[in-house]
């Protein structure tokens with residue numbers, strides 16, 4: 628790390644050159660973990676001493692994250708059908724993280740479906756614990772996905788955006804994290820091959836909606852951070868909002884959400900191949916409020932799930 632002044636540090640070229648995709652076993656870039664007697668994964672109520680993580684998770688090849696616990700439960704149930712996994716009649720998938728009420732975590736064959744809550748701080752915590760979980764379990768060659776919702780820019784609501792690159796509200800392609808009194812910048816690059824493979828599985832004519840690759844803006848807030856006029860506070864007018872969103876759109880940003888920057892930065896830092904697939908719930912160039920009926924919204928939210936399930940099936944030759 629090189630520190631230009633006492634509050635700001637950027638990664639050196641040498642440090643960045645370590646960020647190559649990992650082949651084989653999932654490694655942690657933290658020398659302290661392997662020296663610990665026990666590692667408690669507090670927010671998912673698991674530990675490498677109290678649970679046989681190898682027996683429980685070693686076959687995991689895909690981890691799918693999404694904001695809402697209900698969505699990730701439904702995705703797990705959908706995977707049971709799609710991957711033709713046998714579970715005893717009358718039973719449903721079990722929340723393995725039931726000892727904590729922070730997140731839900733399901734395992735369906737080689738897939739983990741886990742909720743991440745809203746925003747970067749919540750995503751960051753579960754990302755750390757999932758990465759440690761699959762490391763302790765001895766997993767290899769794992770791919771991560773975020774299946775989410777977003778506000779679109781210039782797209783028909785219900786369109787699906789696969790993130791090419793994630794940028795912050797200032798359009799910078801890295802996540803800033805305050806560490807030891809300094810601001811560290813973590814580049815937010817995503818795996819372009821996974822994005823291309825995903826988009827090749829979509830067929831706009833058959834699907835009835837478009838699936839595109841585009842840049843995603845990730846903000847720290849849903850209201851002012853995303854230039855909405857309908858929050859409890861607002862110090863700008865409609866013209867200011869439209870000038871900002873038009874500028875963002877001209878820079879290739881196709882959707883706005885609240886987790887992709889951290890997800891991309893941590894995947895890159897961990898050497899894990901990752902993709903972000905989000906449906907758009909509205910066109911932010913036309914409005915702020917989300918008024919679509921619940922049943923339509925449910926169907927829209929299943930679109931990233933269908934695409935990622937198709938990718939997983941292709942990889943598993945199902």
Ligand SMILES: O=P(O)(O)O[C@@H]1C[C@H](O)[C@@H](CO)O1
Pocket residue numbers: 693694695744745746774775776777849884885886
């Ligand atoms: O994956 P989800 O749908 O939870 O992500 C977006 C970004 C925020 O967390 C949330 C705001 O409504 O939706």
Ligand SMILES: O=c1cc[nH]c(=O)[nH]1
Pocket residue numbers: 776777778779849853883884885908
């Ligand atoms: O406008 C939107 C919709 C979903 N999620 C967001 O972060 N923004």
